[in-house]
Amino acid sequence: MLIALVTHAENGGRLRVLPDAGVPEGPVVETSDLAAAVSDLEARHRPRWLWAETNEVYPALLARSVRVERCQDLAHAEYLVLSYQGRHSEPRGLGAAIARLRGLPVPDDHGPRKRDTQPTLFEPEQERLPGDADPLDAVIAVHAEQQRVVATLGHADQLRLLFAAEAASALAAAEMTHFGLPWRADVHEKLLVDTLGPRPANGARPRKLAELADRITAAFGGKQVNPDHPPGIVRAFAREGIDVPSARAWVLKQVDHPAVEPLLEYKELARLWVAHGWSWLDSWVAEGRFRPDYVVGGVVSGRWATRGGAALQIPRTLRTAVRADPGWKLVAADAAQLEPRVLAALSNDRRFTEVSGDDDLYTTLADEAFDGDRGRAKLAMLSAMYGGTGGEAGPAMVVLRRKFPEAVGYVEAAALAGEQGRMVRSRLGRTSPPPSEAWREATGDTDVGEDALRRSRRASRDWGRFTRNFVVQASAADWTAVLLGALRRRLHQSAKGSHLVFFQHDEVLVHCPEELAEVVCAEVTAAGEEASRLVFGSTPVRFPLKAVPVDSYADAK
DNA sequence: GCCGTGAGCGCC
DNA sequence: AAAGGGCGCTCACGGC
Structure with a gap:
């Protein structure tokens, strides 16, 4: 069963069963409690939901503890089709899609909408659609057009699989933000204090960094050098008669000068302080969870990006702060050397x-x-x-x-x-x-x-x-998108209570009750095999996906 | 004070 | 002959 849905302000919405696999088209149904309606229909029919954009709908459903198994996401499908046709920079979104379909002027796209608070209500209806199109009619019409167009493209079957995988990825991303990555602020803080010194008042340099800055200045004969200013470092070396092309760490490593050692240490510690210090903790960790905003397909190659929080650049040293709750485990899985294997399969x-x-x-x-x-x-x-x-x-x-x-x-x-x-x-x-x-x-x-x-x-x-x-990178993103979809569905079916909580290019973390850890490991392996078969058919190339239950992310590799 | 740019470095 | 791919984030700086 396929059900199209649009949201209204005040928790309401409209939906309509679409003709699909023998099920006839239903009437438009209006509801003042969309989450309850979705929950009920999900339990009875496990339909595929059709909506304009997962990010506009699903976070509010999750906030009401409503999860869905499958959806179709028009915005992602639209981008995949447009880019397949070489039209990457055309505006995205339902308004643009319906305008193209009706031959109206295409409104400019404002990019992905920012979400800076936890969702409690559905977003009030966005700007009016071109030609005063009814939003539910627009969703249905754009979907029909996408189905028509994709059938005419060279990769029709592959693109349909990709639509499904990308939509499932969008569901998974919203769930990851909702459940959050378990993060022990106390562990993180102790690590900061141990390496940088006590938290300084109001953004001043921590003690360790101040000491290193003094040592650097002393090594340059007492002349003030700002270690945060690369051109100044290059000039300081020039005054000592040493020519360096830049102040990059690997360049400095080859220089013999007393300022090099404190400079390299400063760079390393300063990085931790500015990127993942106390202010990062204040802004991004709450109630023991790190909740980054993922942008599915945010990179041209199809990789994910994040908005804020630098979730895809968590330094190795900090991974010790990622700990399973008491009585729970983290199952960490990463695809070993994914990209060369993808190349093997692509090239035969x-x-x-x-x-x-x-x-x-x-x-x-x-x-x-x-x-x-x-x-x-x-x-x-x-x-x-x-x-x-x-x-x-x-x-x-x-x-x-x-x-x-x-x-x-x-x-x-x-x-x-x-x-x-x-x-x-x-x-x-x-x-x-x-x-x-x-x-x-x-x-x-x-x-x-x-x-x-x-x-x-x-x-x-x-x-x-x-x-x-x-x-290579985009085909690897194909594989991981299919993997995420398969794993998400498997966890939902046979390891209820476990959650995908993190995904980064070729690795995933699942947070699960201890007693489910073995089942989750098995499902990870099975999902890897499923992804390989779906994306690469009967290739003999192996894509090993090793899953291990750990208490801390730091123990994963 | 705001904004764009380049350098630098974290992750894959 | 020689050429590393993709990101996000923060800083300092210079232009306005």
């Missing part, structure tokens, strides 16, 4: 597929092609996927190309496409954006001037690196 490279049969792909790769040197093997692999050839990468790539011609050929074809300004696609049809007008100008320049030629080649290569990486 027989020998590379054999290499990916092992749990540690790089060790096997090293034995196969790099005299057992795992470091070189990894470097070569990353260079192939990122486009690097500096330093040792060049010769390593030569070896890789000889041993695994189809795998290397796959990314090089993607790079060539980018250099020529063509689009590339992921396994399920995510599509790279067309290069900018400035890029076309730079590369289309028939001017034979040396500068113009250099600029043109550089722009072309840069875009080639982007598309080279895109095919």
Whole structure:
């Protein structure tokens, strides 16, 4: 059963059963308590819900403890279709979609709406739709149009799978924000005090940092140097007769000067202080939970982004603050070396597929092609996927190309496409954006001037690196989106009471009662196998997804 | 005082 | 020949 739904202010809404799989179309139903209506229909029919945007509807349902199993999200589907057609920057949202459908002027998009408080009510109805379209009619019409269009596209089946996976991801993201990542503020604070000194009054430098700043100044002969100001550091070294191109940590590491050691320590501690210090704790952790705002598909490649909280950059040292509640466990799972395995499956490279049969792909790769040197093997692999050839990468790539011609050929074809300004696609049809007008100008320049030629080649290569990486990164995002959908459904069915609480590119955390930990581990493994089968069919490539129950995220690896 | 930019570094 | 991919966040700075 498929039910379209729109929200009103004051907790109300309208819905309508759509004709689907033998079920006839129903009348428009108006309700003053949408959450109750959804809860009731969910329990009786487990329908697919159809709505404009998960983020506009689902947080308020969750706030009323209403969860749904499946939905279709028009905004995500719309973006996937538009970008497939090379129209990445066209406005998104229901208003824009209905305007396109009716041939009306397309209203400008205001970007994703910010949500700065916990949802208690549904958002009041947003701006009026173009042509005074009725919102429920608009949802239904736009959905029908999407179904029509997707059938005409080259990746129809894959895109339908991607629609479902992206919608499930949006549900999972809202639930992650709702349940929150367990975060022990006391553990975090102790770590801050131990490494930085006591919390200073009103944003002053913590004691440890102040001491280091003094040592840095002393090492430069007593002249004030602001360690937070890179150009000042470069100038300070110049006064000492040392030429450095920048104040980056890896550059300073090669310099022999008494200021280097305190500078490097300062950088490390200052980073912790500004990015994840006391003020971060104040703004982002409440009642033992960290609740970041996830942006599903926020990155062109389909990876997630976050708004505020830097949830995808939690430093390793802080992971000890992520602790399961008493009587609960965190099940941590990460896909080992996901991207090279994705490349193996995309390219069907027989020998590379054999290499990916092992749990540690790089060790096997090293034995196969790099005299057992795992470091070189990894470097070569990353260079192939990122486009690097500096330093040792060049010769390593030569070896890789000889041993695994189809795998290397796959990314090089993607790079060539980018250099020529063509689009590339992921396994399920995510599509790279067309290069900018400035890029076309730079590369289309028939001017034979040396500068113009250099600029043109550089722009072309840069875009080639982007598309080279895109095919791998975006296909990995396909796999993880399907994984999230599968895992979410499995947990809902056989490990009720467990929650997905964190997701980061290729790893997930599930918070569950202790006695469910084994079941959750098994479901993680099964979800990984399901994702591999759905995305890559019968590929022999293995995608190991190891799940371990832990008390603290820090114990996961 | 606001805003955009570049440097730098955290994560994958 | 040489070229690492994607993000978010904060700071200092310079322009207004």
